[in-house]
Amino acid sequence: MNSSAMFATAGRxxxxxxxxxxxxxxLLLVPCLLLGxxxxxxxxxxxxxxxxxxxxxxxxxxxxxxxxTSVATLRERTQGTLERLLTMPIGKFDFLAGYALAFxxxxxxxxxxxxxxxxxxxxxxxxxxMWLVVVVALADAVLGMALGLLASAFARTEFQAVQFLPAxxxxxxxxxxxxxxxxxxxxxxxxxxxxxxxxYAVDAIRHVTxxxxxxxxxxxxxxxxxxCIVLALVLGAATLRRRTP
Amino acid sequence: xxxxxxxxxxxxxxxxxxxxxxPDLSCRIxxxxxxxxxxxxxxxxxxxxxxxxxxxxxxxxTVDVLGLEAGSPPLRARLGYQPQTPAVYEDLTVKExxxxxxxVLGAPAGDVDRxxxxxxxxxxxxxxxxxxxxxxRARTSLAVALLGTPEVLILDEPTVGLDPVLRRDLWGLFxxxxxxxxxxxxxxxxxxEAERCQRLLLxxxxxxxxxxxPGELLQRTGTADIGSAFLHLIDRAQQExxx
Numbered sequence: 001m002n003s004s005a006m007f008a009t010a011g012r013x014x015x016x017x018x019x020x021x022x023x024x025x026x027l028l029l030v031p032c033l034l035l036g037x038x039x040x041x042x043x044x045x046x047x048x049x050x051x052x053x054x055x056x057x058x059x060x061x062x063x064x065x066x067x068x069t070s071v072a073t074l075r076e077r078t079q080g081t082l083e084r085l086l087t088m089p090i091g092k093f094d095f096l097a098g099y100a101l102a103f104x105x106x107x108x109x110x111x112x113x114x115x116x117x118x119x120x121x122x123x124x125x126x127x128x129x130m131w132l133v134v135v136v137a138l139a140d141a142v143l144g145m146a147l148g149l150l151a152s153a154f155a156r157t158e159f160q161a162v163q164f165l166p167a168x169x170x171x172x173x174x175x176x177x178x179x180x181x182x183x184x185x186x187x188x189x190x191x192x193x194x195x196x197x198x199x200y201a202v203d204a205i206r207h208v209t210x211x212x213x214x215x216x217x218x219x220x221x222x223x224x225x226x227x228c229i230v231l232a233l234v235l236g237a238a239t240l241r242r243r244t245p
Numbered sequence: 246x247x248x249x250x251x252x253x254x255x256x257x258x259x260x261x262x263x264x265x266x267x268p269d270l271s272c273r274i275x276x277x278x279x280x281x282x283x284x285x286x287x288x289x290x291x292x293x294x295x296x297x298x299x300x301x302x303x304x305x306x307t308v309d310v311l312g313l314e315a316g317s318p319p320l321r322a323r324l325g326y327q328p329q330t331p332a333v334y335e336d337l338t339v340k341e342x343x344x345x346x347x348x349v350l351g352a353p354a355g356d357v358d359r360x361x362x363x364x365x366x367x368x369x370x371x372x373x374x375x376x377x378x379x380x381x382r383a384r385t386s387l388a389v390a391l392l393g394t395p396e397v398l399i400l401d402e403p404t405v406g407l408d409p410v411l412r413r414d415l416w417g418l419f420x421x422x423x424x425x426x427x428x429x430x431x432x433x434x435x436x437x438e439a440e441r442c443q444r445l446l447l448x449x450x451x452x453x454x455x456x457x458x459p460g461e462l463l464q465r466t467g468t469a470d471i472g473s474a475f476l477h478l479i480d481r482a483q484q485e486x487x488x
Contacts, residue, residue: 008348015345016336019373080332084389087298089321090349243302243316245261 005090009098010105013072017106027068027106031060031114039122053124054209055178057114057133058201061107061141063169069103069148070161077152082240092237096149100142100233107141108134128208136208139225140201144169146232147197153239172198177206197228251276251397251428252297257306259292266292267451270306274430274444276396279423281442282432283475289451290432291329294399297430298326310397322350325395327403331382332389335375339366339385342374343392352393360388363418365411380406387415398422398429404438416441439471447475454478 017024038056042049076082085095111134118124119133126133151168155161175185175193182193193199204221252274259267266289274280274297282290295301296308299316308315311323333342343357361370364384374382387403398419404412416438419429423443431442439445440459447455447462455462455478459471466474 002349004351005349008345012334012337012341012345015341016334019336079335080328080330081334083300084326084328084332084346085349087300087321087324087326088346088349089318089351243300245302 002089002091002094006094006098006101009090009095010101013099013102014105016072017102023068027064028110028113030064031057031110032117034060035114035118035122035124039124049122050125050209052178053118053122054126054133054205055202057111057118058137058140058205059173059178059198060114061111061137062144062198062201063165064110065103065107065141065144066148066151066169067162067165069099069145070152070155070164071158073099073149073152074155074158074161078157083244086240086242092240093233095240096233096237099149100145103145104138104142107138107145111137111141126209128210128212132208132212132214133205136201136205136222139204139222139229140198143197143201143225143229143232146229146236149236150232150239153236172196175199176202178202197225200224200228249276250274251311252430253307253309254293254297255307255309257293257296257308258304259289259296259301260304261292265451267296270451270453272446272453272456274428276428277423277426278443279419279429279431279441280444280446281439282430282446282448283434283436283439283471284432284448286434288448290448291401293448294326294401294430294432297397297399298324322393323396325390325392325398325400327387327390327398327400329401331374331386333374333382333385336373338371338373339377339388340370342385343388346389347392350393356392356394360391363391364388365414380408383407384411396427398427398431400429400431402432402434404433404435412438436470436472436475445471447478449479449482454482 035053035056038053039049115130115133115137119126119130147168151164152161155164175189175196176198182190182199185193200221204218204225207215207218207221250273255271257267257270270293282293284290292301296303297310297315299320310320313320339361340357343360347357361367364387366381366384366388369377369381374385377385383403383405387400390398390400404415407415419431423429443458445455445457445459445462446453462471462474463469466477468474468477
């Protein structure tokens with residue numbers, strides 16, 4: 001481990017975002033605007049808004065971080081900076097942890113802002129504290145990041161990288177309990193949804209909407225999400241090759 | 246007379262895809278010397294350089310750098326490498342790029358300003374790389390390779406598209422680095438740069454046609470310039486092949 005290289009990488013990734021005002025604005029404002037839109041759509045069905053709103057609060061960071069990371073790391077691969085970095089004294093995990101740290105910070109800001117808008121301005125009813133929402137959103141953002149990083153290894157162009165969004169994210173959205181509760185799914189689909197990490201993130205946020213207690217089941221859901229993050233990062237690290245054909 | 250070798254390559258064979266890029270190559274690159282690697286585009290120059298840096302998977306042979314196997318971890322802070330593509334972050338400024346790579350390398354704090362001045366980019370230090378010209382991007386990339394005063398410098402076409410005055414200054418810098426003991430391997434497809442090198446490797450189709458100082462090469466081939474010497478060697482190799 002070379003923690004100085006890790007912090008340098010996190011600082012560098014944040015610096016890149018700082019130069020890219022439009023991406024930064026999209027990252028922070030789009031979730032808030034979409035929640036506003038949702039509130040408007042369900043203006044007369046506040047129960048539906050209360051049921052779906054929290055799920056979207058954690059799905060936005062997941063989806064957005066997936067795209068941002070897969071494109072960012074693909075760019076590192078195609079413009080040669082990754083190969084150059086790997087000739088230097090930086091470990092693969094320092095590199096990945098640098099990304100996780102930078103995007104994790106962005107996710108905290110994004111989730112806090114979106115939660116504040118949803119709960120404070122749009123009157124979303126959540127039993128649990130806003131900070132629990134932020135914790136779940138952060139776990140989801142890092143999960144999206146880790147999966148995006150892994151997906152980028154299988155893309156050669158940015159076109160392909162963006163196509164991984166529907167391929168990797170949409171099945172999880174369909175099966176995570178957002179549309180139909182997981183218990184009501186066909187047996188096979190329920191089994192599939194049991195192995196998809198996003199299902200546990202949604203279970204966790206469902207728990208926060210109905211209770212302010214930190215129960216074992218809630219922590220268990222978060223632990224499964226964390227384990228999936230580690231798994232995706234380990235697989236992602238395996239795709240970072242110092243030597244290539 | 247040859248300085249002690251910084252790089253020793255023995256029986257190197259590299260395949261990329263289904264193409265045998267380097268069939269069997271052996272050579273030594275001395276410390277304290279500028280070695281020029283010349284040859285047409287596609288002859289295997291970059292592949293050879295990547296093998297020395299240790300990022301290329303090789304099929305056979307050994308590449309030994311400063312007494313260690315190429316690519317081994319202790320070498321990572323002792324080698325400077327400028328790949329053929331700029332390989333810097335387009336959305337960062339020149340200075341931010343260098344600060345980042347300097348921190349990863351553990352280079353001293355003053356190094357960033359030093360290398361910016363060396364490649365004559367002080368006036369563009371706070372500009373985002375994407376707004377720079379191709380030559381300025383290449384210089385940013387060269388500056389990264391110079392960070393931390395490496396013992397071995399592998400530069401893949403560092404002077405392409407540069408202003409003649411800057412080219413002269415950079416070759417002056419390379420000479421001073423060599424005099425200080427650095428081993429430099431510099432590729433080029435411009436023959437007139439060959440005369441600035443103390444040793445030459447002429448490469449074609451993955452084979453070395455020559456590995457000697459430019460003066461000896463001219464004498465051996467009885468030619469007046471490196472370009473003609475190269476042609477002479479190619480003709481002779483073809484005659485031998487058809488015989």
